[in-house]
Amino acid sequence: MLRVDVTKQLGEFSLEAKFESQGRVTGLFGASGAGKTSLINMIAGLLRPDRGIIALDDETLDDTSNGVHVPPHRRRIGYVFQDARLFPHFNVRQNLDYGRRMNRLAEDSAQRARITDLLDIAHLLDRRPGQLSGGERQRVALGRALLSRPRLLLMDEPLGSLDESRKEEILPYLVRLRDEGIPMVYVSHDAAELRQLATQIVMLKRGRVTALGGVKVLT
Numbered sequence: 539m540l541r542v543d544v545t546k547q548l549g550e551f552s553l554e555a556k557f558e559s560q561g562r563v564t565g566l567f568g569a570s571g572a573g574k575t576s577l578i579n580m581i582a583g584l585l586r587p588d589r590g591i592i593a594l595d596d597e598t599l600d601d602t603s604n605g606v607h608v609p610p611h612r613r614r615i616g617y618v619f620q621d622a623r624l625f626p627h628f629n630v631r632q633n634l635d636y637g638r639r640m641n642r643l644a645e646d647s648a649q650r651a652r653i654t655d656l657l658d659i660a661h662l663l664d665r666r667p668g669q670l671s672g673g674e675r676q677r678v679a680l681g682r683a684l685l686s687r688p689r690l691l692l693m694d695e696p697l698g699s700l701d702e703s704r705k706e707e708i709l710p711y712l713v714r715l716r717d718e719g720i721p722m723v724y725v726s727h728d729a730a731e732l733r734q735l736a737t738q739i740v741m742l743k744r745g746r747v748t749a750l751g752g753v754k755v756l757t
């Protein structure tokens with residue numbers, strides 16, 4: 539379970555968000571500037587709340603009243619950005635291996651084969667990111683996040699930079715990931731996308747949670 543109860547002032551913008559999610563895919567929905575990225579950056583540990591608590595299952599990741607702040611690399615949280623942010627000088631195999639090495643996990647070739655199959659990227663292992671399409675790059679970014687064995691996967695508009703046909707190409711993979719059982723927080727301003735993927739919705743407007751519930755709150 540993910541529990542968030544935080545406040546943060548960013549210049550003129552104030553974020554005050556409280557929600558709990560048991561959902562497999564928590565869809566964070568809101569217009570541009572609503573505070574979605576700031577909120578998931580706090581869950582990732584990249585941005586510290588001014589006040590409040592973030593907890594994942596039975597672990598407290600932030601608790602400002604007790605001075606608790608677990609640094610990002612200790613959270614075991616995967617993050618997939620709108621632009622894949624692969625390492626350009628590494629090939630796909632090396633990019634995939636990065637999260638595992640950073641987390642000092644043992645090599646697990648069976649797991650890598652399973653993930654590369656799941657995402658249909660096994661034939662791309664020797665290529666560099668510059669030799670991939672946008673959709674392929676995003677599938678590699680998903681694979682890299684998954685292979686770090688995260689307890690939670692954060693996705694910030696992972697389809698945002700893709701055109702409609704590429705989006706259609708990736709969505710089925712995201713549905714497969716949902717069924718893998720790793721909980722996800724999925725940021726989007728696209729209600730149709732969230733209807734297909736999310737199991738629970740947190741709606742944000744100007745830094746406040748305005749609705750919580752199933753995908754029907756999107757209507």
Ligand SMILES: Nc1ncnc2c1ncn2[C@@H]1O[C@H](COP(=O)(O)OP(=O)(O)OP(=O)(O)O)[C@@H](O)[C@H]1O
Binds near residue numbers: 549550570573
């Ligand atoms: N470091 C900062 N200093 C000042 N203002 C900031 C800072 N970071 C974010 N903001 C402001 O906070 C608001 C929320 O930004 P945020 O990126 O979280 O929104 P978002 O919902 O993710 O938007 P988008 O969908 O456009 O990415 C915006 O008005 C932004 O300008």
